[in-house]
Amino acid sequence: MDETTNTSTGDDDCNACPEGEGKLTLDGSVPVVEITNLQTRFGRTVVHQDLNLAIEQGEIMSIVGGSGTGKTVLLRQMLGLERPSRGCVRIFGEDISEANAEHLQQLRNHWGMLFQQGALYSALTVFENIAQPMRELRALPNDLIRDAVLLKMNMVGLGPEHANKMPSDLSGGMIKRVALARALALEPKLLFLDEPTAGLDPDLSESFVALIKSLHRELGLTVVMVTHDLDTLFALSTRIAVLAEKHVIAIGPTREVIRVDHPFIKQFFLGDRGLRALEALDEKAASKA
Numbered sequence: 001m002d003e004t005t006n007t008s009t010g011d012d013d014c015n016a017c018p019e020g021e022g023k024l025t026l027d028g029s030v031p032v033v034e035i036t037n038l039q040t041r042f043g044r045t046v047v048h049q050d051l052n053l054a055i056e057q058g059e060i061m062s063i064v065g066g067s068g069t070g071k072t073v074l075l076r077q078m079l080g081l082e083r084p085s086r087g088c089v090r091i092f093g094e095d096i097s098e099a100n101a102e103h104l105q106q107l108r109n110h111w112g113m114l115f116q117q118g119a120l121y122s123a124l125t126v127f128e129n130i131a132q133p134m135r136e137l138r139a140l141p142n143d144l145i146r147d148a149v150l151l152k153m154n155m156v157g158l159g160p161e162h163a164n165k166m167p168s169d170l171s172g173g174m175i176k177r178v179a180l181a182r183a184l185a186l187e188p189k190l191l192f193l194d195e196p197t198a199g200l201d202p203d204l205s206e207s208f209v210a211l212i213k214s215l216h217r218e219l220g221l222t223v224v225m226v227t228h229d230l231d232t233l234f235a236l237s238t239r240i241a242v243l244a245e246k247h248v249i250a251i252g253p254t255r256e257v258i259r260v261d262h263p264f265i266k267q268f269f270l271g272d273r274g275l276r277a278l279e280a281l282d283e284k285a286a287s288k289a
């Protein structure tokens with residue numbers, strides 16, 4: 001992970017959460033993610049203003065918005081990789097916008113991140129890529145790590161015969177699976193996904209979506225996802241948050257959000273591509289009924 005970037009600028013330096021609240025709560029008694037009155041500025045450019053977002057335990061929350069609306073920056077702020085200029089970011093009740101490096105490292109063990117390109121270490125085998133977060137803890141014996149890695153590989157549909165392969169030997173779909181196994185290595189309760197199906201053909205994309213869906217259910221995960229892919233969005237999201245005009249302009253289940261009268265929502269969801277994806281979703285629902 002890279003260094004935390006501080007986007008605070010002098011007089012805006014007011015990014016603490018209200019005092020007297022906030023402690024690590026993994027039991028669902030507070031929102032898993034709670035963002036209040038967030039502002040992000042880069043010089044004179046204001047990317048987020050008065051942005052509020054709460055994500056409850058067990059949700060699959062998708063964040064959508066036009067190019068440059070600050071989805072990636074928001075994701076990085078939730079991961080503790082960037083600090084907002086103002087406002088509060090709490091994960092599991094903890095104020096991560098103020099956490100020091102050591103505390104952030106401990107907190108990071110409670111969430112996993114699947115990067116768009118997988119971000120595997122090219123010089124490490126599949127096994128070592130997945131083992132790496134466990135090795136960083138410096139507390140687990142090798143035989144436990146071995147069993148845990150094989151279990152994670154099994155969870156994502158990879159047999160043990162792939163353990164010694166190098167990332168360069170893997171297909172795009174397998175890279176995503178290894179990256180997902182690594183994101184789940186420390187058994188996080190919260191999973192961040194950045195464009196999880198980008199670069200996959202429709203069949204691989206569909207099977208990866210099915211995998212995420214079953215892991216979400218089986219592991220009781222809360223998932224936060226940024227995606228432009230409407231099929232993925234419709235198939236997975238329990239709620240969608242739409243970023244426009246520097247804040248969340250609409251939030252709710254898909255069918256509620258797409259009815260909101262806003263130019264971005266109309267263009268994004270109700271163009272040809274969006275209508276086809278909705279039809280496909282309806283057909284699937286009807287065939288299951």
Ligand SMILES: Nc1ncnc2c1ncn2[C@@H]1O[C@H](COP(=O)(O)OP(=O)(O)OP(=O)(O)O)[C@@H](O)[C@H]1O
Pocket residue numbers: 042047065066067068069070071072073074
């Ligand atoms: N470190 C930075 N310094 C200056 N400006 C930045 C920095 N990081 C992001 N920005 C700006 O913040 C805005 C939001 O960027 P971000 O990458 O979060 O958008 P996005 O919604 O993810 O866009 P896309 O869908 O195109 O990926 C952009 O205008 C970007 O240029």
